[in-house]
Amino acid sequence: MDFLILFLGAMVISAIGFKKFVWFISLGYGFAIAGIGVALLVLFHGSLTPVTVVLSVLLIIYGCRLGGYLLMRERRSASYQNTMKHEIKDGSDMKFVLKVLVWVVCALLYVCEASPVLFRLQNGAGMDGVSVVGAVIMALGIILESASDLTKNSYKKKHPKRFCDVGLFRLVRCPNYLGEVLIWTGVFVSGVIALEGFWQWAAAIGGWICIVYIMFGGARRLELRQNKNYGDDPEYQKYVKTTPILVPFIPLYSVAKYKWLVG
Incomplete structure (x- = not known):
């Protein structure tokens, strides 16, 4: 029942995608995650532990930061709007039934991503070292993602x-996506010893795998765009051949050829 409540809440918030299709996966995503964090604090107000409070608040911080950042970028950046027109369908030629399917799938994914926190609360798991480690990883991911966005905005x-090849962009070419991966890895880790039964494991693992896949797909999309814009620049060629695209210290420098990656 609690999963259903979170799912319905995510659907209500992400329904803004019917106004503008990309909002299903941008503003709707960020604010739906924030809404899930708020709902967890309300639904389980009598059984919260310090770590579940922290995890829920981090979900709210993450969602509000992401949603607010994307909202400001949409309003202020003409180049961003132009890029989105070419990279993401505006939904104008999509049948209504397909839009509804996208809406439902997105809302379900958002709840699955946050489900380790939900299941920890549902199962009455107390505070433990694993949950603390997960919260720390999540917090580091939020800091990394935020710092990356600020660095790139300032540089641009x-x-x-x-x-952009300064600051965190010397570590990997997509540090904001790395931050996203860390955030949801932290959420998953926080619940691993609290999960019970097939469906809880399926939801938690499915949500984590999907968001990691989407981040690699996003990295591929960015790589293709940057190859088009900067491919003739010798400095860019040196940069992409020496800086991993997403995972630090792992010599994966390109995902452009992996057409099965969609983000």
Whole structure:
């Protein structure tokens, strides 16, 4: 029942995608996750532990930061809007039934991503070392993602026509996506010893695998766009051949050829 409540809440919030299709996976995503965090605090107010409070609050912080950031970028950045027109369907030629399917699948994914926290609360699991480690990983992911966005925004204001290769972008070419992976890895880790039964494991693992897949797909999409924009730049060629695309210290420098990646 609690899973259903979170699912319905995520559907209500992400329904803004019917106004603008991309909002299903952008604004709807961020604010739905924040809504899930709020719902967890309300639904389980009598059985919260310090770590589940922290995890729920981190979901709210993550969702509000992401949703707010995307909202400001949409309003202020003409280049971003132009990029989205070319990279993501606007839904104008999509049948209503398909839009509803996208809406439902997105809302379900968002709840599955956050489900380890839900199941920890449902199963009455107390505070333990694993949940603390998960919360720390999640917090580090939020910090990394936020710092990456700030770095790139600041750099692009001064160098609008050059690729960003400063700060965290020296570690990996997509540090914001790495932050996203860390966030949801932290959420998953926080619940691993609290999960019970096939369906709880299926929801938790499915949510984590899906978001990691989406992040690699996003990295591929960004790589293709940057290859198009900067491919003739020798500095860019040196950068992409020496800086991993997503995972630090792992010599994976390109995912462009993996057409099965969609993000």
